[in-house]
Amino acid sequence: MASLAASMNLASAAKYSKPVAVFVGGTSGIGQGMAEAFNRHTKGNAHIVLVGRNRDAAETIISKMKSAAGESGTASYEFVSCDVSLISNVKRSAAEIFSRHPKINFLVLSSGFMSTTRSETEEGIDRKLAVQYYGRWSFIHELLPALRSAKEASEDAKVMSVYSAGHGGDIDVTDLGFKKSYSPSVAASGSTYNDLMCEEYAQRNPGIVFAHSYPGNVRTNLLKASDSVLLRASNIFLPLLYPITVSQDECGEYLWSGLYRIAASGAGSAGVRGAYRIGSKGEDLGKMKYFGTPEQRKALWEHTIKETRTADA
Template sequence: MHRSSLRLLLSSLLVALIALFFYSTAGMPTLAAVRNANAAFNPSYKPIAIFVGGTSGIGQGIAEAFARHTRGAAHIVIVGRNRAAADAIIAQFPKPDNNKTQYTHEFVQCDVTLMNNVEAVTKDLLARMPKINFLVMSPGYMTMRGRDETEEGLDKKFAVHYYARWKFVNDLLPALRRAKEAGEDSKVLSVLAAGKGAEIDLDDLGLKKTFSAPKIAFQAPTYNDLMMQEFAARNPGITFIHAYPGAVRTSLMASSDSRWIRASSPLVLGLLYPFTTSLHETGEYMLHGLLNRKEGFWRVGSRAEDLGMKNYFGSEEARKRLWEHTVKATAVSSS
């Protein structure tokens, strides 16, 4: 076998084995039960929902599920880089039958690897939104590169999986609080890998000195745990959820900057097909996890089941030090 073909096969099998290791459906709610619960969502107010990373993958699935169950009668904002993809998604959203029902479905462009871009978008949203009921964040970035810094000094993968998410929540808190004060839903969902983390390196927050692909893969989930837990502690009455979606059939591998990952994508997806869920199914499960959690900090699994503090690697000291680090790391220069 040619060396490149062997490498492709081995890398594909490795990814497949990792996903199989994490796969389990014991004690989880059925898809039918989840759909029925989501269909019962019928708020007395007009919800406003922001989907960061909603132009593809899991974010798209959740946005579509939300539009489906609100029957389009909501203000839905998709934040991402691909306008054409967003327009195609929005075009399929249901439109309310009642002409008196006001709704807005829109796209806001943002490359979330840069905090400057995130701040520009959050300022615009705050200026236009009387409130925000749901903030869903699921942007993804797959790469095999080493540390790849942006002009702001943050690793791109870390910026997408953690720093931009923190900044979206922090900047949009005034609108989330207004929803809570009105007696409406006020909820935040970060979709990454709850329960799949490890102890974080408090001596190298941001991994400037000890970066590696495996290390960031296990550090980022714990960063998200600590982020959501600290936001919940600082904002009583608002719901903060970190979710693990499981193995999902998305285009993330096919869009990787690694040609080996792109080339192995069809093989890996084929091997994992029996153990993966579609965007439609995952959207339903993640939406269920969002709609059916009350105030406070939550961690949910791939079928929206409550993970509790299983495989939690945080501490009060880690939360405090990570928060202080993140405030500085995400600060945008006035110049």
């Protein structure tokens, strides 16, 4: 387990006056694991924002983190409700967060949704891609001013999208968003979307780290929330996979360790400075199973602006 490495690296965040960390999807699974790891290693010197749909779960997690931080620190916590499948919700919740936190040091995006068929939101976006790409893109876009403030103060300014780095596939720029056809390749394309998203944001925002990570096989409740009967049923076999899976706490430690260790190199993983691809043990994936071109990155950016009804950054 990478707890020592993560502890040494995350401890540097505590030198600031209450760094602010926002965890979108932080009320369960990997997001929860990363939030709790951050809480432990900053030893109560932080403000943690959990974003999700389940207030009861958030309050339970916050109570647990308060106990872990103890009475010696000045830790503070809050919950912001948001169904991230709707871009309008993302913009509203991000505005709420920014109004209270004009400086943000860490933004972790890990919301997940399992599906085998296209299911459109009321905004006309596939729900899986809305949660795992468009909503993340929008959260980053809306909170960029706060991240830039952290960078200008010479503090950490880091973003991590936890999805499927190193498991990408070719993308079709004539069918971005999979409106013409839908297949299992949407998952691989979504991974490439996240790679290209991090690269474009990094190019436009020197000094801010943008990382796309692959968590590996993690014991979470994601399958239970799927709209697929088959995927929900397969959850009963999860205990059999225990030897080849990790807990959400272990996953959080590995990913934090990778974010600090790899980002310290400054080179970037796939030729774009400030953009990184991180594996399940915190390793630098480089260009392993990398897809996408600068032209596709530009096309995806322009498509996303239109799809999210957002002015260009």
